């Protein structure tokens with residue numbers, strides 16, 4: 001045993017190796033020394049615990065191994081990825097990709113100083129929302145607007161500002177949970193409002209709201225049940241009907257429209273996505289929505305509506321905790337500008353491009369990629385198959401679009417093995433595993449990524465280590 005220990009090189013010996021000298025230059029001295037120490041300690045432990053003598057790798061092998069490991073560890077946890085899941089607004093993959101104009105604007109605004117809270121003409125202090133308020137009002141028909149960190153924050157600050165300490169009436173059919181920790185009853189409690197449930201899971205009528213209103217009522221809240229559908233024997237109350245009830249009793253109506261469609265998405269085959277301007281036209285006092293869902297912009301929560309309510313929200317001390325930075329404002333403003341011309345928006349906003357691409361194009365690209373990689377090394381014959389892409393991001397699972405996927409087999413390997421190798425590739429590729437087949441859905445892959453995708457699949461070809 002003692003002999004074996006003597007065969008383990010010292011930290012200094014390893015640091016002299018060319019591989020690790022290079023790592024010191026790339027990363028830094030401390031990180032590499034710590035890495036080497038950890039490796040040696042682990043190895044000593046292994047030797048001690050092993051029932052029989054184990055072979056000590058040569059110092060050169062050890063240095064290689066440590067350098068590989070350090071390189072992997074040094075990769076940022078936040079990496080760019082190719083989305084082959086077919087889920088367009090994948091929350092785990094950061095929802096909507098930004099349009100080029102937004103990226104350019106973020107670069108321009110964030111690389112120096114910017115007029116975040118100063119009116120450049122008068123030199124007076126201004127509100128940071130001014131950067132986007134005019135555009136939001138123009139696109140939604142609302143009087144005023146404000147932007148916070150996300151729609152969860154928008155819901156919280158709106159409820160707190162408009163109905164804090166009071167009752168808020170919600171239909172039992174709309175008490176939703178949207179993944180993660182977003183549950184409407186909990187958000188309601190955090191904002192200091194009392195939830196007053198009305199109706200039943202499948203049916204709520206106008207009279208249910210009417211009968212529940214009393215002097216402690218602060219608001220009527222409508223929530224778009226984005227991610228589920230109640231079918232069969234149902235009844236819901238429209239925004240317009242809720243506004244009628246609210247007006248009669250002097251109670252404001254808050255409409256959480258969720259995805260924030262600025263245009264009608266039914267032309268892309270997506271039904272039931274409420275359009276923000278319709279909610280305002282129907283009389284909602286405020287409407288809330290996300291910036292990174294159907295708008296295709298940065299993560300944020302947008303509140304539009306009557307000026308008196310927006311002013312109350314701006315005056316709420318929570319505003320300071322929820323406000324957005326200049327990068328978000330820059331990206332949102334550039335994205336919103338694209339909507340002034342919907343034809344060019346389809347070209348410029350990646351989300352709209354993905355939705356409007358004919359599936360015949362996807363099939364053609366899939367076939368081309370399949371032909372390029374099929375039979376390379378261990379990669380088997382790929383197959384192009386019809387698939388269904390999904391909107392995702394807390395939308396209805398039934399909101400599907402026709403698509404095409406490439407099924408990629410690798411000789412003697414499981415679908416999960418392929419999935420893991422491609423996630424580790426650069427850039428990482430996230431696909432879908434279905435019935436032990438690994439698939440890449442083309443609806444969410446940009447044409448500009450096709451070459452990288454081929455490159456990533458090519459790395460699978462040379463994988464020869466034992467299964």
Ligand SMILES: *Cc1c(COP(=O)(O)O)cnc(C)c1O
Pocket residue numbers: 150151152153178182223224225226256257258259289290291300301393394
């Ligand atoms: C997505 C969604 C939310 C949460 O929005 P975030 O921007 O993720 O905070 C809230 N309400 C509805 C109806 C939604 O669809």
